[in-house]
Amino acid sequence: MDGAPSDSRTLRYVAEITRKLAKMLSRTRYQMLVYLLEMTAVEAESLAGEPDSKRTLPVKPPRR
Secondary structure, eight states: OTTGGGOHHHHHHHHHHHHHHHHHHTTSSOHHHHHHHHHHHHHHHHHHHSOHHHHSOOOOOOOO
8 A cells, every 4th residue: 555645536535535424423522523534634635736746755865
């Protein structure tokens, strides 16, 4: 599962699922969990929208 977190489709799926779960829980008394799920969805969408070059670490040339 290497590289899965950088896949924008996976991140958008995570956002969709967490939003659905938050919507189901919003009818209950677990408002802090609902807030956490919403923030997770927002962060996943934000990461999915970033260009891949921002999320990869730069490769340093070997030192001599």
